[in-house]
Amino acid sequence: MSVPILKQGEILIASIQSALSDRELVELRDELADRVGRLRSRGVVIDVTALDVLDSFATRTIRGIAYTAKLRGAKTVVVGIQPEVAFAMVQLGLSLDGIATALDLEEGMLLLQRWPK
Amino acid sequence: MAQLGDQTQAQLLMRDMGLTSQNIERRRQIVGLEPQDLARIAAVKDLVLGHVEELTAVFFDYLASLDESRPLLNDRVLRERARQFKREHLAAMVQSDYGPSYVEQRVELAILYGKAGLELRVFLAAFHHLLKAIGALVLKQFEQSPLGGFDHFISLKKVAFFDIGIIVDVIVFDRERVIRQQQDAIRELSTPVLQIRERLLLLPIIGVIDTHRARLITESLLKAIRANRAKVVVMDITGVATIDSKVANHLIQTVTAAKLMGAAVIVTGLSADVAQSLVALGIDLEKLNTVGDLQGGMEEAEGMLGYSVVSAGTAPAAIQT
Structure with missing residues (x-):
């Protein structure tokens, strides 16, 4: 199942609905990198509310998305990390250093809208 | 019956x-x-x-x-x-x-x-x-x-x-x-998470932090962040007598986990002794946003949330107790 990418003004929203295989994650990364440039987006929101696990590959890919998007001129916010997931990530030493995080989609959108142009 | x-x-x-x-x-x-x-x-x-x-x-x-x-x-x-x-x-x-x-x-x-x-x-x-x-x-x-x-x-x-x-x-x-x-x-009593303003939580920690307790503190904080939609957390460690590298590591883990959920953490109440011993131990607290005392931390947190506390200038001459 590929991840739907929605365009809301200058912001792209990728809402992950189920656990993704490594291959699907890479597809998501490539798709987002392409669209950020094509649609001249200013921000990317990755919604992981539905995920109950984020492994090292997923974390690395999300980091990859954020850095790629930054090079293409967009800021990335990861939203909806569950308490259990956050705790497990910290225990495993996985971090999202340098990437903005927010409680949920609403907060993430607010954060991007307030970001100076 | x-x-x-x-x-x-x-x-x-x-x-x-x-x-x-x-x-x-x-x-x-x-x-x-x-x-x-x-x-x-x-x-x-x-x-x-x-x-x-x-x-x-x-x-x-x-x-x-x-x-x-x-x-x-x-x-x-x-x-x-x-x-x-x-x-x-x-x-x-x-x-x-x-x-x-x-x-x-x-x-x-x-x-x-x-x-x-x-x-x-x-x-x-x-x-x-x-x-x-x-x-x-x-x-x-x-x-x-x-x-x-x-x-x-x-x-x-x-x-x-x-x-x-x-x-x-x-x-x-x-x-x-x-x-x-x-x-x-x-256990319940030892890890209270209190909301003191809209989207602002206070987490006072008293006593010894071991691995088990650190886990409980982190868990209850993360749940409270989601339940109260908190954006800023003030963690007061005035009551923690000693901090070694293990405890410092626990604190950093808690702060990192809170940040993953979109909440910023301000750590307050590091006494002079604690600060000196942390420096002596060479523990890197770069990731922590620390403020001297709880009052300072609260002021900083209020600033981050856009609150400003203004005296109404009408304090009674004597405050009745």
């Missing part, structure tokens, strides 16, 4: 303790209750049934001679019920059916003893006295063959030890339950 309540209480307790049919079967195996024992018990059944009143009296007379059993004997209701239970116990003991309903009766009796505050050693002594009286009766009947009498008595004694096993387990389980409840209460 009370009778009904206790009955369900006994059944609940049996479930909590895992006293299932298999467990009861295993208990019978442990005391070595075999078919020939049941046959021997059947042989002395009428003897015991004929002396139920007398034997019950032996048990309670012995208890009456001990100061420690006052709580049970001075309460007329409890005493009468205990007597009734004991009569039923003696009758059931020789019925050769030691299944769940027999065990339930024992559990009920144990609950009663627990309620009356009867010490285990007092109960054991009185029970031993009762067994001695039963033994005397049995041996009297088997005057011609003392060895046979002894065998019959030992068979009864197996049942007695089966009973003791259950009663001891119930009383111990009951005590441990109190300890478990208290531990839960302490």
Whole structure:
């Protein structure tokens, strides 16, 4: 199942609905990198509310998305990390250093809208 | 009514303790209750049934001679019920059916003893006295063959030890339950997460932080962040006496996890000693946003959320207490 990418003004929203295989994650990364440039987006929101696990590959890919998007001129916010997931990530030493995080989609959108142009 | 309540209480307790049919079967195996024992018990059944009143009296007379059993004997209701239970116990003991309903009766009796505050050693002594009286009766009947009498008595004694096993387990389980409840209460109390403004949480930490507690603190903080939609958390560690590299690591983990959920954490209350020892240990607290005291932390947090506290300038001359 590929991840739907929605365009809301200058912001792209990728809402992950189920656990993704490594291959699907890479597809998501490539798709987002392409669209950020094509649609001249200013921000990317990755919604992981539905995920109950984020492994090292997923974390690395999300980091990859954020850095790629930054090079293409967009800021990335990861939203909806569950308490259990956050705790497990910290225990495993996985971090999202340098990437903005927010409680949920609403907060993430607010954060991007307030970001100076 | 009370009778009904206790009955369900006994059944609940049996479930909590895992006293299932298999467990009861295993208990019978442990005391070595075999078919020939049941046959021997059947042989002395009428003897015991004929002396139920007398034997019950032996048990309670012995208890009456001990100061420690006052709580049970001075309460007329409890005493009468205990007597009734004991009569039923003696009758059931020789019925050769030691299944769940027999065990339930024992559990009920144990609950009663627990309620009356009867010490285990007092109960054991009185029970031993009762067994001695039963033994005397049995041996009297088997005057011609003392060895046979002894065998019959030992068979009864197996049942007695089966009973003791259950009663001891119930009383111990009951005590441990109190300890478990208290531990839960302490745990709850030790990690309060308080909302002091819209989207601002306060997490005061007092005492020693070990790995287990650090985990609880992190868990309750993360849940509170989601429940209160918090954006900023002030973590006050004034009450943490010493911080070593392990504790510092726990704090950093908590802060990192909170950040993953979109909340910023301000750490306050690092005393001069703590700050110096952290520097001496070479612990990198670069990731932590630290402010000297709780007041400073609150002000910083309010600033981040866009609050500003302004004095109304109308403070009364004397603040009434």
